[in-house]
């Protein structure tokens with residue numbers, strides 16, 4: 001599904017990512033864990049095209065992103081959805097929330113999912129359908145982002161991200177800004193949607209318990225270097241990298 005191959009990135013002579021390679025298989029959730037500043041969001045930005053790598057390659061279903069331009073690139077990009085930690089950044093403060101949720105359906109009319117086609121003529125109805133999928137209701141449709149709780153905003157950001165059925169969802173600390181009880185609700189929602197829509201996830205988090213709950217495979221990043229890659233069930237095995245053990249012990 002997604003292959004990141006020997007990616008390096010530096011900002012002003014400072015190495016942020018060094019030779020990072022990882023693979024997210026179809027239907028799989030890959031967890032990426034590492035301390036603050038280790039380069040997790042930088043990698044997410046490179047994958048979604050907000051920045052470009054100095055070297056290395058990113059491929060989606062075998063197609064090298066760097067080699068695509070214009071319409072062809074747009075066509076591939078629509079298969080990658082993204083949810084950031086800070087939903088304020090992804091939700092337009094000046095628009096009622098339903099418009100932001102329905103925006104990708106307008107930009108990619110050819111990608112409107114089958115279950116929304118009946119309501120194709122009415123974008124607000126499509127938005128309501130998406131709202132219900134993520135546990136929001138019709139009374140949230142006309143709210144502005146600041147009128148929703150953090151959990152509701154994150155639900156709206158998820159609704160927008162899944163609106164055109166991406167094959168891959170990049171989740172960059174999607175629950176870090178939320179209360180513990182709300183975090184669990186959102187993680188459960190994401191898990192359900194993943195099964196229902198057959199998505200793959202790249203799940204970025206500080207929270208090793210959340211990563212274990214969500215993911216099949218886990219990658220550990222430190223100072224831009226990938227130190228350890230293993231299946232979730234092997235987290236507490238003796239052969240883990242000392243740094244991974246430290247993360248697992250401290251519950252970091």
Ligand SMILES: Nc1ncnc2c1ncn2[C@@H]1O[C@H](COP(=O)(O)OP(=O)(O)OP(=O)(O)O)[C@@H](O)[C@H]1O
Nearest residue numbers: 011012016034035036037038039040041042043206
């Ligand atoms: N556009 C940029 N220009 C310069 N430096 C940057 C830029 N983006 C990120 N960095 C630097 O890259 C490093 C890694 O940042 P990044 O956001 O990827 O870390 P992170 O692992 O996501 O951390 P956190 O867990 O706090 O979100 C940091 O030192 C940051 O200052």
Ligand SMILES: [Mg+2]
Nearest residue numbers: 040041042172
């Ligand atoms: Mg980050």
